[in-house]
Amino acid sequence: MTTITKTAVDPQTQLQPAFFYASAREGMEDFLTAVLDDPQEGVLLPAYIGWSANEGSGVFDPVLNVGARAGFYALHDDLSVDVEALSAMLKTESFRVLVVIHYFGRTDPRTAELRQLADRHGMLLVSDLAHGFYSSRGTGGAGSFGDMNLFSLHKMFPVGEGGMITYPRTDLVTSQKSTRPALASTILSYNWASIASARRRNFETIVELLRALPEHGTAFTLIWPRLDADDVPQTLPVRIAGDNRDAIYRVMNEAGFGMVSLYHTLIEPVRIGFELENDLSKHIINFPVHQDVAVDDLSALVASFQMCLKAN
Ligand SMILES: Cc1ncc(COP(=O)(O)O)c(C=O)c1O
Structure with a gap:
């Protein structure tokens, strides 16, 4: 017999556990530490990643810090993923983690294909939404494909520090811990x-x-x-x-x-x-x-x- 409850009661429906950190890079490091059994399993990143003397590299430093093997894939001139080049690369090399950056908050136009590619090659898909908090948390477009979503809060809110990681793949949550849990209240205090x-x-x-x-x-x-x-x-x-x-x-x-x-x-x-x-x-x-x-x-x-x- 079909029954419908009066209110939602299943704590697992649409659950995406969220963790708060001083920065996105701190959260990325927590993630890599939890999911890589061996640093040689590798992390594959786009070849457009910045560095500065003051800040280092927000994307790459956590990969270096955990000693992971890193590979890089090519992009088109609008910074969307060159999916053909990436597929070709994955025929000969393997990685445990695939990082896709939605540069400047623009959802990569071929995200659905990237999801399929990650599944075909047994890779965890990180959706880097450091620039895409509002692209993801409004209608969800950019945030609906990753196994893990990464957000840099200090880039999008008037806060001196802040990063957030969410896990649509709840089974990836093991040892991760928030270091700045109070940020949840701060970001909910703004009209997104x-x-x-x-x-x-x-x-x-x-x-x-x-x-x-x-x-x-x-x-x-x-x-x-x-x-x-x-x-x-x-x-x-x-x-x-x-x-x-x-x-x-x-x-x-x-x-x-x-x-x-x-x-x-x-x-x-x-x-x-x-x-x-x-x-x-x-x-x-x-x-x-x-x-x-x-x-x-x-x-x-x-x-x-x-x-x-x-x-x-
Ligand atoms: C695309 C991208 N991902 C991740 C990060 C890391 O952000 P955070 O400064 O919060 O560690 C940055 C910034 O450095 C970034 O530009």
């Missing part, structure tokens, strides 16, 4: 839907202003020209055609516009053999779209960008 819509509005406004510039398509191109309905940006990435990226970055920051370059320097193991990724890291610049940005200030931001393009 309003933040997401402010970020989308800022992104779309800047894209419109950039498209209207005569330099669009020649002096610079949009790396992420169209925002999908489920995605919420961390920043808006643009590719500068000339060799003036560093000058534009410096002058705009001096003028008070918080531009970043994700990433201006790549980690040492991918500096050879990945030309497209290294070339992009020399030309990329990211516009701020976060929730503190007022839409009325965006014309001045884009005007400053245009002036720098002309002057440098």
Whole structure:
């Protein structure tokens, strides 16, 4: 006989245990320590991973810290996964963990195929949503494929530190422990839907202003020209055609516009053999779209960008 309870009572339905840390990298290290029986089982990562003297590498440091064997796969010039190259690589090499980064909060367009590839090769799929908290926690698009999802909270909320790991594969939870459990209350104290819509509005406004510039398509191109309905940006990435990226970055920051370059320097193991990724890291610049940005200030931001393009 069919019965339906009055309220949900099964604690396992849609359960995704969440753990909180000082940073995403700390959570990644906790995960790797728990799931790798032997560091030689290996971790496969995309070949576009940044490094800085101050911060090291948020993605790669935990892999180094646990002494895991690392491999790298190629990306397309919009930073989506080159699934054909990855499949070819997996015919001859094997890894226990596959990391997919949804750069700047953009859900990788071929995530469903990546899920199948991971299953076919017995790999755990890490969905790196360091930039994609709102892409994942709003409608769930970017967050619905990983065995483990990784979030960098300090990049998306006004907190000095914070990372979160969630486990759709609940059986992967063994020894993991939160080191910053109070962060759960902090992030639930913000209106995620309003933040997401402010970020989308800022992104779309800047894209419109950039498209209207005569330099669009020649002096610079949009790396992420169209925002999908489920995605919420961390920043808006643009590719500068000339060799003036560093000058534009410096002058705009001096003028008070918080531009970043994700990433201006790549980690040492991918500096050879990945030309497209290294070339992009020399030309990329990211516009701020976060929730503190007022839409009325965006014309001045884009005007400053245009002036720098002309002057440098
Ligand atoms: C794609 C990506 N994943 C993970 C991380 C690690 O984040 P966190 O600084 O919270 O350790 C970063 C930042 O360094 C990142 O850019």
